[in-house]
Amino acid sequence: MSKIKKQKKTKPIGRIEFIFNVISLLAVIGIGIYFGVRSFYYYNVENFHIAQGNKTLNGTIINNTKVTDGEGLHHDKNGYYYKGKVSNNYVKFANRLFRIIRINKDGSVKVITDDIVTSFMWGEESNYNSSNLKKWLSTDNKLGVYYNTLPSPHNYLVKTEYSEDCLNNTKVIANKVKSKDYITTLTIEDYINANGKDSFLNNGHAFWILGQDDKKNNLYIDIDGSIQSAPSYEAYGLRAIMTLKKDLNIISGNGSLENPYLIKQSKGTNYVDNYIKLGNDTWKINYDDGITLKMYLTRTLDNIGSAYENLSNFFNYIYYPNLPYNSVINDTPFPIGEISEEFSYDYSNIYSNTIYYRVGMLNMFDYYSGGLDNFYLMNTTSSIGNMVYVYHSNGILEEVMSNEQQLSIPVISINKNLIKNGDGTINNPFTI
Secondary structure (H helix, E strand, O other): OOOOOOOOOOOOOOHHHHHHHHHHHHHHHHHHHHHHHHHHHHHHHHHHHHHHHHOEHHHHHHOOOEEOOOOEEEHHHHHEEEEEOOOOEEEEEEEEEEEEEEOOOOEEEEEEEEOOOEEOOOOOOOOHHHHHHHHOOOOOOOOOOOHHHHEEEEEEEEEEEEEEEEEOEEEOOOOOOEEEOOOOOOOOHHHHOHHHHOOOOOOOOOOOEEEEOOOOOEEEOOOOOOEEEEOOEEEEEOEEEEEEEEEEEEEEOOOOOOOEEEEEOOOOOOOOEEEEOOEEEEEEEEOOOEEEEEEEEEOOOOOOOEEEEHHHHHHHHHHHHHHHOOOHOOOOEOOOOOOOOHOOHHHHHHHHHHEEOOOOOOOOOOOOOOOOOOEEEEEEEEOOOEEEEEEEEEEEEEEEEOOEOEEEOEEEEEHHOOOOEEEOOOOOOOOO
16 A cells, blocks of 8 residues: 655745746736837837828827927827918818818827808708708708818718807807718817917808807807907808818828818819810809819909899890800709798708899809909899898808999809810910
C-alpha cells in the first residue's frame, strides 16, 4: 500500500513581494496603454495625412492656424468653429458661395449661404416645423424648393441637427428636442458662438434665424447684426444651412472670397446658378426640371408703364416680340396665388392659381441669388386692396400699390437641349 505524499504548505506572500507584484502589474498595464495610445495616435495621424494628400475640405481647414483667443478657428467639444470677422472660410459648391461655420467632430462641415436666397413670411404659426421656411427648404414635402436646386445632394450632404431654442434677453434656453434635415437655417447657438454681430455671419442683411423669444415671437438678424423679435407675418430673408460630408475633396482654393475652397463634384452639368447668353442679354438659371431651364435677366428693367398692373402686357406684347431669340422661349406656368393674411401667409397658396406667360416675373418663393434690388415680385398681398410686393436686397419685402412705378426683372424658360456651347460661368456663359 502506497503512502500518500503530504503536500507542502504554501508559504504566504510577503509584503515586499506583494508590493513588487502590484507595481509590476501596473507597469505592464501602463506599457500596454502607452503603446495602445501611440498606435491609435499614429493611425489617426497616418489617416489624416492621407486625407490631406487628397486635399479634403475638412483636412485642409483643420490644418489651418488655430487660435485659443480672438478671431479665427477655435476648438470645442464638438469639433472646430469659426469666430469673429474671419475672411478665410469661403467655400464654393453647386455654383454658389457658402461660409463655413464649423467642422464637426466626425469630420463633416457645416456651411451657410453667403447671402440670402429668398425673402418671405415665417407663416401663421411660430414653430419651425409648421413654417414656410421648413416647407421651402425641406425634403419632407413636395413643395420643397431649395433642396431641389442642388445637384445630386445625397452624394454630398448629411443631415444637419438643429433645435428651436429660446432667447430670453441674452440667455439661450436650449430645447431638448433635436431634429435633423438636409437643409435648415441658422440657429441662435451658431450665431452667438460665431460672435454674433461682430462675426462673419453678420452680412448687413435681415434674415430669419431658428428660435423664439420668451413671448413666442420669432427671431431674425437685423441689418445691423442684432437679434430682434418679430411676429410671424413679417417678411425677412432666408439663408440656407447644410452639412457637407466628411472628406469631400477640393480642387483648389485658400478659403478667401477671391479664391474660395472649390468642392470637387462628379461629372455632369449643374445648370442652376449658371449663366446663359441669349442675343445680347445674360440670364441666370434658377430652376431645372430636367427638360426646361427657368431663368431671370441679370439686370433690372425700368420702362415707361412699368407699374405692376401693366407689366404682363408690357412683357408679353412689347418686350417679348422684340427679343431676337423669342422663337426659343416657352410658354411657362407662373403661380400667382395670393399671399396674404386671409390665407395665413402660407406659401403653398401661390400654387392655387397658375397662369401661362412667355415672360413673367419672380415670385417671393423662387430661389434667387442675383443680388439686384428694388424690383416687383409676382405676388399680390390682397386682391381687394390692390397691393403687391417689392423685393429689396437687404432681405426686407415692401408692400406697395400696384399702380406705382418700380423696377422689374423678366423671367423666361427654354428647352434644356438647346444649349450647345459654354461652361455656364459669367465669363463663358452657355449659348444656344
